[in-house]
Amino acid sequence: MGVIDIIMDSLVFIFAGNPFAPWIRGILGGLVIGGVFGGALVMVYLERKFLGDIQSRIGPNRVGGRFGLLQLIADAIKLFTKEDIIPARADKWLFIGAPIVALTSGFLMVAVLPFDLLVIKGNEYAIAVSRMDISILYLEAVSGLAVFGLFMAGWGSGSKYSMLAGFRNIAKMIGYEVPLGVSIISVAVMAHSLDIVEIVEAQSSIWFIIAQPLGFVIFGIALLADLGRIPFDQTEAEEELIAGWATEYSGMRWGLAFFAEYFHAVVGALIVSLIFLGGWNGLPIIGNLGLPGVIWVLFKTIMVIMIFIWIRGALPRLRIDQVSDLGWKVLLPLALLNLVWATIIGLMWA
């Protein structure tokens, strides 16, 4: 009997009868939000280092030793000590609220993300703040809130650059939420469930990236567009719109908006690893090597994040009309095709 088993047994003993008491969920929620926050910090650091590697530069290397490990802390101190400027022409409450809305939608998404499924004495314990029957639907719904944050920033800043970025954001959101939604539906159809835990469990034999590669590509592209990363960073295209919707932000308010982006990116990577890369299931042939599922989820998430960074290093930016073209004329028909494919395969499996 391993140490983990003993701990699990004692946990079951302590919480027997009411395994998901509200206060446990509270602790779990704190842990998960903290974890994703930490993940976002790791992603910022990884992005600097790995992108530096791609671009043949060193990246942070002064603060905190040779590897610049404390660079983020130095940055945070700098941001906190900067003057907080609210432009005279800004709509104050929209301006203040925008980063908060953006970050909150990330927090809301985290609530339903499962990290592992433990089966102890016949009971299923999903390591998630909350397990819903329709968690994927909920996820899709709250992820749309982030766009409101960006549009509030674009409109509320009282700057033409921000406003153009807000317009672009809306155009992009309309074009890409649809293929994103359709490819999520394809996954749900194949798994016969809207519950992410069930979706991951359905991948125990074959991952959905193999069952519907087209869906994965569409989801990946639409996700990149949703996250506003290169080649879809038209909303903050530096050479066109200065910093896009974030042009007028400064200090920690900007830091919050910046951080919200990375938070969303980590959540996005988590979703990819859960619904396409088998979540806590191990690798197809070698199995899970006796490692806990959480490790597998994190491993896959980091891999997806690395791919995000790699894409950023390798591609130029599309123009906004080309982005819309791609969304409506290519991704949407392909997503529908993929839905048909997923339905047929899903029915055959059933």
Place this chain on the structure above:
Amino acid sequence: MTHKATQITSPTKPSEILLHLGPQHPLQPGPFLLDLKIEGETIKEAELKIGYIHKGMEKVFEDRTYIQILPLADRICYLASNSNNDVYCRGVEELLGIEPTERAKYLRVITNELCRIQSHLLGIGEYTTDVGFLTMFLYMIREREGVVSLLEAITGSRLNHNYARFGGVANDLPPGYKEMALKTLGELKKLVKSHDEMMSSDSIYLSRTKGVGVLTAKQAGELGVAGPPLRASGVEYDLRRMEPYLVYNELDFKVITQTDGDVFSRVKVRLLEILESIYIIEQCLDQIPSGPYKQDVMPYITRPKSGEVYSRIEDPRGEMGMYIISDGSDKPYRFRIRGPAFATAQALPPLLIGSYVADVAAIAASMDSCTSEVDR
């Protein structure tokens, strides 16, 4: 088609807005103001306003002795400092009625071509950031470092070289220079070829650049555009070929042209010109004669006979000309600079009309204008 100085009108419809790009904006190499009237993302009218860093160089030159102008001529545009210096020296040499020594001519060609390479590398780099391709910018900067080091080895400085002198150059090649240069340039050739391949095959890059900002040969001629933007429109106009100065008539090189005149062609011309410049330098290093690199005896004070001269050169950005009138004193009576970047800058507003806001950066950077030179 004539090009009047466009004046922007104030928006009439509620869907139109006036967008001021500048005078400080991330897309700009230096301060200028680009006023755009846009509807949605489409540009309706464009107006370029320059003069934010006007330095009054021509007037300053008229108050300096000929030798004092030498280092100042560098500062017209730091990316073309060698060409500026060379064209000034050739003007004064013509007034003085002397010729640089044979070795000095070769040395000037070598430094001019190195200068062209580093200018093109930075130009392409700036341009790639403007289409959101930061990685390529850093690659270009990395490649440029080697070329700048080669220039530094000859001239002793990295940017404002101040190398040419009346009748010669400041100093000779350092020992072992040929091997060093051939090694660096050989590597550069491979890297530029691979970058060219990458930029000709990336589908996103192609869709951003093909058919964008088309400058026809006729338009270019009317606006006085020369250099890579003109050659990208299919005109074989290169002063090194048409009016061979220094030793260009003894060298073998192609004049690079493209036919489309769009953003892609302009950048392609620069990429291929880098390879051609490397070829020229290799020939020069082979053929360079031994002998003095400067005139043995030069007068202590440069006092050309009265007269006037117009000397011109194929600058990295186009045709650079200097018109000098001497009244026999030690200072020029009148000095006039015809800069290439001014013409490329004035070609920008007509190109922008009808394109998207997102293309402003790509088109402006592909013209490779230099604000420092526009506002000389």
